[in-house]
Amino acid sequence: TLIETAKLNGLDTEAYLRDVLTRIADHPARRLGELLPWNWAPLTDLAQAA
Incomplete structure (x- = not known):
């Protein structure tokens, strides 16, 4: 499962x-892979990297 x-x-x-559910509505469909557990980074981590 996603949780496991x-x-x-x-x-x-x-x-x-919490993060994925708040971001998924505005996230481009072609980039949904970014939200999978093995690719995910919290939004705050992404802002610091930019």
Whole structure:
């Protein structure tokens, strides 16, 4: 499941789900892979990298 995959990737599952659910509506469909647990980075991490 998505939750188990997030756990296997060492993510805080609650933070992951909260972030993905708030971003998914505005996220481009062709870039949904970025929101998968093994690719995901919190929005704050992405802002610091820019």
